[in-house]
Amino acid sequence: MGEIVTLDLVLGGGEGSRLFPLTGKRAKPAVPIGAKYRVIDPVLSNIVNSGGEHIYVLIQYKPDSLIRHVNNVWNKEGIRVNIRRADHKYDGTADAVYQNRDLISKINPDVVNVFGGDHIYLMDVSQMNNFHLDNKADLTIAAIPVPLGESRKFGVLEVDEKWLVTGFEEKPANPKPIPRNPEFCLASMGIYNFNPKRVVRYLETDARKTKPEGESEEVLELVRSNPQLYSLHDFGHNIISAMMEEGRVFAYNFANNRIVGAPAAPYWRDIGKLIDFYNVHRDMMGNNPAIRLDLPDWPVRTFKEAHKKPRINPAAQVLESILAEGVIIGKSVVDESSISYNVKVGERAVVTQSIFLGNVTVGSRARLNRVIVDKNVRIPGGAEIGFYKDEDQARGFTVVPGGITVISRDYKFHRTA
16 A cells, blocks of 8 residues: 555444354354364455555454464464454444544545455455545445345445446445446445544444344334434445545446456455355356455465365365365265365265365265355255255254255264264
8 A cells, every 4th residue: 555554444244133043152253264274264355455654443243263373373473453342242344443443544545445244355455445535536436236136135336437426326226227237236335445544523423322122114114214313334335425525536446456466357256144254165166266365365364274285085075175184084976166274085975066165074874965064063864954944954064045954063962964
């Protein structure tokens, strides 16, 4: 980021209930992903690789695993990532930054950057910061073009020819397309550049408003109809619209961001649900993955939980899979799967389109299909998981619509299959 001074705030997230049971004992950003990483690693790597020096992770929900990971990985070799616990429960994304607004006066940055801690993407943040400063913007929102038919999944920005934001809608059915690109609209990525003085003013005004209890449509309508009195203390719902009325709000086209060696098509995913978590792993596999976390010119840092190279039986079939260190694979089949640290797959086992998060043993002749297995689980020999929904649910597994079975951390099988 050159001589630009930035304050980089990473939101650690709330309960992450839609990612349960993976978030039963950890915050969303601490969930293992891609065999070797945690969800927060690409976000922090983007900031560090872009030259960020004043980095703070704002945490509140089950923070122990996340704190341990940040301290193990990031606070060394001249890098410093600070942890800030919530003094009071964060009532929304805007409230999280409001409660830490003292950092703005302390650091006196040129730009305040706000990131979600549960998004998977690669981004040179300095390119977005330059765009923000060149346009003398009060707020710049990173946005990714998506087909019009996918608009109901996102908050959608409307822009003019100069990418000045003229409108914002949450999950619209009929979004306005991008100028000169009629088949696509702009989805907000939840990544923001703020003018420091302007954002403090808006946060302080927002903090004086009342947050209604509940999350029903009636509550949302109450907030929309009475913006002077009520707020969800959320950037998407409240701060963006308020700043649009008075200031200069721009959208930054993430498709223009360039990193050496990265796939040409822009990639960003919000790990909001279990199916999103599963699909991100699918996107990392194959000869031409949609996202790569192993680029030599854009390293994604993480903590190595093992150091020995994978040991694979010469007769094993390992096809289009991701393997971490410490993995042992017997004479078995592992197809389109992500295998994390210290996983042992026994003889004649068959593992297809599955994700193991570490310290898992798969017994001989076991068969797993489209299964997510959290840490510290021993799959008994001969078990069949991911084939029969009723049997999986009877064992207490979570079965996601779309046919994904999830085995929670430390699960114990009470009898062999």
